[in-house]
Amino acid sequence: MSIYRNIVWFAKGMKEYTKNGFAAASKEFNTSDLDVSVTDKSYMITGANSGLGKAAALTLAQKGGIVHLVCRNKERGEEAKTEIIETTGNQNVHLHQLDTSKPRDIYQFAHKFGESGQQLDVLINNAGCMINTRELTEDGLEKNFATNTLGTHILTTALIPILSKSNKPRVIIVSSGGMLTQTLNVTDLQFEKMSKFDGTTAYAQNKRQQIVMTEQYALKYPSIHFSTMHPGWADTPAVQSSMPQFYEKMKTRLRTVEEGADTIVWLAIAENPLKLKSGCFYQDRKIVPTHLPLAWTKSTPEQDQSLMSQLDDLAKKFQSDQQ
Numbered sequence: 001m002s003i004y005r006n007i008v009w010f011a012k013g014m015k016e017y018t019k020n021g022f023a024a025a026s027k028e029f030n031t032s033d034l035d036v037s038v039t040d041k042s043y044m045i046t047g048a049n050s051g052l053g054k055a056a057a058l059t060l061a062q063k064g065g066i067v068h069l070v071c072r073n074k075e076r077g078e079e080a081k082t083e084i085i086e087t088t089g090n091q092n093v094h095l096h097q098l099d100t101s102k103p104r105d106i107y108q109f110a111h112k113f114g115e116s117g118q119q120l121d122v123l124i125n126n127a128g129c130m131i132n133t134r135e136l137t138e139d140g141l142e143k144n145f146a147t148n149t150l151g152t153h154i155l156t157t158a159l160i161p162i163l164s165k166s167n168k169p170r171v172i173i174v175s176s177g178g179m180l181t182q183t184l185n186v187t188d189l190q191f192e193k194m195s196k197f198d199g200t201t202a203y204a205q206n207k208r209q210q211i212v213m214t215e216q217y218a219l220k221y222p223s224i225h226f227s228t229m230h231p232g233w234a235d236t237p238a239v240q241s242s243m244p245q246f247y248e249k250m251k252t253r254l255r256t257v258e259e260g261a262d263t264i265v266w267l268a269i270a271e272n273p274l275k276l277k278s279g280c281f282y283q284d285r286k287i288v289p290t291h292l293p294l295a296w297t298k299s300t301p302e303q304d305q306s307l308m309s310q311l312d313d314l315a316k317k318f319q320s321d322q323q
């Protein structure tokens, strides 16, 4: 990672990504943006048993939406579901067990969801991980890539036919400002050539991939509104366990989960995002640049296409296994 990019990014983070950053940005929020009725809308959130995903799910349930929690661990998922139902009184909260690093399971899940005839208006790809050693899934996929990138791609594309039945479908991808330090690298999607594996770089690269994927989905599926976002630096189990040194230094400055999830909820329910271009990157309810100034991180259209075709090729391999 370039030292210049890291310094500029961290300085930006200290100003914008902390709880003080949220307090400053939220002064410009229009509180009535979230005063919308969502009782006839259906939301699916991955990684909904913890951190930002659970906070967003709880708010959506509080507002009366139909909420589908997609969680890897049944027990943790059940606990979150019970807590959300008890807190909100909304019985329309459903749990689905899915490990989003397992492509075949994602296809099966999407197929079953479609067969059930249930409606889906908004998909929130929130599940994410930063694994600091290079580990492979049972399918031989690098785990960060499998969860953050390929899992997001397969779930999103597999649910497009169901989302397309909605009146105003939306897809939100929870990325990270950490991606600002990275240029898209399409020659090593699974970090086989990284001399010493670095989980932070792998994660930031996945989050850069999510930005490009969102832009490309917006072009390919014009009837669906796509957005991606950075939640800021929020106090969640992922930050505590994957970045212990960062957490120790920053724990008094981190946002609450509700503050981190605010823009996820806004993108999911407010009318304003639908009036803005599809495929953009948001922070604190505003479209923000996807590159730091003078950082030379822009990818070419050919590189963007290469990412998408590599993801499609990998996805097809698992999809055809199903048939």
Ligand SMILES: NC(=O)c1ccc[n+]([C@@H]2O[C@H](COP(=O)([O-])OP(=O)(O)OC[C@H]3O[C@@H](n4cnc5c(N)ncnc54)[C@H](OP(=O)(O)O)[C@@H]3O)[C@@H](O)[C@H]2O)c1
Pocket: 046, 047, 048, 049, 050, 051, 052, 053, 070, 071, 072, 073, 076, 098, 099, 100, 101, 102, 126, 127, 128, 129, 147, 174, 175, 176, 177, 230, 231, 232, 233, 234, 235, 236, 237, 238, 239, 260
């Ligand atoms: N917190 C921040 O400051 C921050 C900043 C930038 C971006 N983000 C992004 O925000 C999103 C939510 O993270 P968080 O901070 O809220 O962390 P978190 O509390 O640890 O939540 C992460 C969620 O993702 C789930 N997950 C991970 N791998 C999965 C898999 N293979 N299949 C299904 N679910 C899986 C986890 O499930 P388990 O409980 O089973 O592990 C958990 O529910 C992530 O995409 C993260 O990259 C967070």
